[in-house]
Amino acid sequence: MKVFIPLLLGSFIFIGGLKEGFVFLFSLLFLLSLVAMIIGLIRPSLLKFSNRISAMKVLFPVFLASFLIVLITTDPVEEPRTDQETVQEDAVEQKETEETENAEEQSEEQKNKNEDENAAESKNKDNREEIHNEEKENANEESDSSSVNKQEEKQQNNTENKNDSKTLDEKESDPSNDESTNESTDSESDKRPSNETKGTTATVTRIVDGDTIGINLNGTIESVRLLLVDTPETVHPSLPVQAFGPEASSFAKKTLSGKKVQVEYDGPKRDKYGRLLAYLWVDGKNFNEMLLREGLARLAYVYDPPYTHMSSFTKAQSEAVNAKRGIWSIEGYVQSDGFNAVESETETKQSNNSSTASTETKTSGSSAYNGPYNPQGKDRNCGDFDRQKNAQAFFEAAGGPEQDPHRLDRDGDGAVCESLS
Structure with missing residues (x-):
């Protein structure tokens, strides 16, 4: 028995481990001391104690010590989790x-x-x-x-x-401008430009004078200054009506009014006034050349040679000169920089009558204008006016829609400088 108990304790310690063995040992001690305390309270003589007090003095400290050791060394027992907690x-x-x-x-x-x-x-x-x-x-x-x-x-x-291009006297002194030039351009004068050269088609809407034409080009009202030709003045602000100026305007109206024309450019497209620079073709004929052949214009403003139709234009003017046609019928009238004031008696009378009528019209119209500019003075444009009504009064004082020497009414509707407030 003395050997069995140590072996049993050693087995528990070996199997359960050192800590678990001590816990088991003190738990067993706790149970034994508890049983001994109960017996000591009931019959202390069985344990060889004289009374209960002496039994408690011995057994209670053992019980208390074993209880505390078991309480300290025992791990708290985890409560088993429920399925709900696990979930x-x-x-x-x-x-x-x-x-x-x-x-x-x-x-x-x-x-x-x-x-x-x-x-x-x-x-x-x-x-x-x-x-x-x-x-x-x-x-x-x-x-x-x-x-x-x-x-x-x-x-x-x-x-x-x-100076403009060579005048008649210069051409006569230059032999290259006579027979040799004419012979080399006989076939050229009949040439007509292709559709690509002509450009777009337009409709003539207004005749300002012989060399300035109003057209409707792709829905836009434009003013065309005919290339290489200069007709006598009829609406110039500082010049009287010149000889053959009305004839040139009348010829332009008769030939072009309401007609479909082809616009051909040759060099810079616009001048400093914003006007198109072009030839106008009507019924297959070059209108610029027609003016020269009829003696209603001189060859001028040759700024950017070579020009496409220069040779044919020179020939047309030579024909008019030789026939003393139009402006060439008055000796000394055509000058290198324009037209001389010397005119025949008939032309002078017609010019004076036209100038008087024009002056009367301008004078009657100028009574409503009190602006800073002279309607018969130098050329003006919309940039000279601060308000549209001032420009309109100036326009009417200068002759209104019938003359418009300052070319303020570009679209020909009677109202000028619409962009001004």
């Missing part, structure tokens, strides 16, 4: 796992989105830079084009005050 914990754990995965996915999506936005922003920046460069190049091209146009206008303005 809840599993759900919480799964939710936490899903949240973690979602957070990772969102982080990845945000990262991809940021990369896409950065790429898009970089692309937009490149596009903006490309557009800016294109706009800069276009602005440079427009600036260069504007500079060229200004230079051409300046050159044209400077040369307008110089």
Whole structure:
């Protein structure tokens, strides 16, 4: 028995481990001391104690010590989880796992989105830079084009005050302008431009004078200054009606009024007044050349040679000169810079009558105008006026729609400078 008890205790310690063996040992001691205390209270003599008090003095400390040791060394017993708690914990754990995965996915999506936005922003920046460069190049091209146009206008303005093309006397002194020129242009005078050369078709809406024609071109009212020809004045603000000026205007009205014409450009497209510079073709004939052949215009304003129809125009003028037709019928009338004031008695009378009528019309109209400009003075444009009504009063004082020497009524509707308030 003395050997069995130590072996039994050693077996428990070996099998359960050191801690579990001590817990078992003190638990057993606790149970034995508890039983001994009960016996000592009931019959202390069985345990060889004289009375209960002496039994308690010995057994109670053993009981208390073993109880405290067991209480300290024993692990708390976990309560078994129910199925509901297990399900809840599993759900919480799964939710936490899903949240973690979602957070990772969102982080990845945000990262991809940021990369896409950065790429898009970089692309937009490149596009903006490309557009800016294109706009800069276009602005440079427009600036260069504007500079060229200004230079051409300046050159044209400077040369307008110089001598025109060779007059009759100069042509007679130059043998190259006679038979050799005429022979080389016999076939050229009959040439007609192709559709590409003619440009677009327009409708004549107004005859200002012999060399200035109003047209409707693609829905826009334009004023055409005929290339290479100069007819005597009828509506000039500072000149009287010149000989054969009314005849040139009458010929233009008879030939062109309401007709469909082809507009052909040759060199700069517009003059400093914004008028188109062109040849007009009507019924297959060049109207500019017709004026020269009829002796109603002189060959002039040769600023940008060579011109397409220069040879045929020279021949047409030579025919009129040789026949003493129109302006060539008055000796000394045609000058290198225009037309001389010397006229025949008949022409002088007609010119004086026309000038008187024109002056009366202007005088009667000028009574309503009290502006700073002289209606019969130098040429004016819309930029000289601050308000439309002032420009309109000046226009009516200068002769109104019938004459318009300042060419303020570009569209021929009777109202001028509509862009002014």
